[in-house]
Amino acid sequence: MRLSIIIPALNEANNIRRTLLPLQALRQEGHEIILCDGGSEDDTKRQAQTLVDKLLDAPRGRAHQMNAGAAVATGDLLLFLHADTLLPDNAAQAIAAAADGTRPCWGRFDVRLSGRQPLLRLVEWMMNQRSRITGIATGDQGMFIQRTLFHQIGGFPPLALMEDITLSRTLKRHAAPICLRAKVTTSSRRWEEQGIASTIFLMWRMRLAYFFGACPQRLAHAYQREQQRRV
Numbered sequence: 033m034r035l036s037i038i039i040p041a042l043n044e045a046n047n048i049r050r051t052l053l054p055l056q057a058l059r060q061e062g063h064e065i066i067l068c069d070g071g072s073e074d075d076t077k078r079q080a081q082t083l084v085d086k087l088l089d090a091p092r093g094r095a096h097q098m099n100a101g102a103a104v105a106t107g108d109l110l111l112f113l114h115a116d117t118l119l120p121d122n123a124a125q126a127i128a129a130a131a132d133g134t135r136p137c138w139g140r141f142d143v144r145l146s147g148r149q150p151l152l153r154l155v156e157w158m159m160n161q162r163s164r165i166t167g168i169a170t171g172d173q174g175m176f177i178q179r180t181l182f183h184q185i186g187g188f189p190p191l192a193l194m195e196d197i198t199l200s201r202t203l204k205r206h207a208a209p210i211c212l213r214a215k216v217t218t219s220s221r222r223w224e225e226q227g228i229a230s231t232i233f234l235m236w237r238m239r240l241a242y243f244f245g246a247c248p249q250r251l252a253h254a255y256q257r258e259q260q261r262r263v
Contacts, residue, residue: 033128035063036107036179037119040090040097044115045075047219051115052083058124059085064107068097094171095188095195102182109137111176116219119174126214127176138177138203139210140169147220151228164211168200174216175199181206 037055041048048067055065064085069077070092081087090100098112109127113119120126120141131137142160145152159172169175175196185202188195203209223231 033109033124033131034107035109035111035124035127035176036101036105037063037065037111037113038098038101038105039065039067039084039113039115040070040094040101041067041072041076041080041115042070042092043072043074043076045072045079047116048076048080049083051113051118052080054118054121056083058119061124063124064105066101066105068101070094070097093190093192095190095192099187099190102179102187105179108179109176110179110182111174112171113174113216114171114218116221117172117174118217120214120216122214123174123216126212127210130210130212131178136178136181136207137210138169138175138181138207139212140173140175141212142215143173144215144217145220145223146217147224149220149224149228152220152223155223155228155232160211163209167204167209168197169209170200171196172216172218177203 035058037058039051052065052067059065065083066086066088067077067080067084068088068090070090077087086101086104088100088104090097102110109131111123111127123141126141127139130139140163143156145156159170163169163173181203185199185206189198191198200209
């Protein structure tokens with residue numbers, strides 16, 4: 033089993049080497065790393081160029097960037113990783129052990145938030161439990177999908193927000209997700225900068241609105257306005 037690790041990035045110069053350096057061992061094992069840049073105005077691409085197998089320019093937006101990476105990927109499984117998220121050391125082995133090849137395969141890792149505040153432990157526990165109960169994975173959890181299945185369903189929908197949730201809903205029609213106990217570590221910066229309680233409220237408000245049919249584009253604009261208001 034060979035992985036294609038696809039990382040969408042936009043102005044991630046402060047994080048990108050921290051994410052890519054631990055992945056070099058996987059490159060040595062034959063897995064590939066694809067960075068899809070959405071028009072960074074900082075040093076992201078220069079810092080990443082020697083640490084990836086393919087460096088792409090793609091239309092801005094995570095869905096567009098991840099689809100661009102998937103289009104040139106050659107691995108058996110696609111692993112979509114945020115630019116501020118670290119894989120566990122045993123990531124490839126954990127996926128290989130769970131993906132037995134007898135059925136369509138997709139899933140995600142448990143998540144750990146990088147900060148030390150005790151309330152963040154509750155947040156990550158809630159994220160992992162919610163995902164197990166609903167069968168919905170999010171980008172923060174490091175989603176992995178069999179490449180043939182990904183292309184069969186048409187990839188990520190071209191949405192400005194909730195593309196991961198929409199993809200999960202489609203994938204659930206083919207197979208239940210593999211929910212690995214191994215943990216990715218994702219940055220808690222948005223929680224700490226915006227406030228933990230207010231971030232929880234904002235994210236659940238957005239998801240509830242989406243559940244009741246709100247347009248993802250309008251939700252994305254509302255989310256951006258809220259983020260700007262808090263700065």
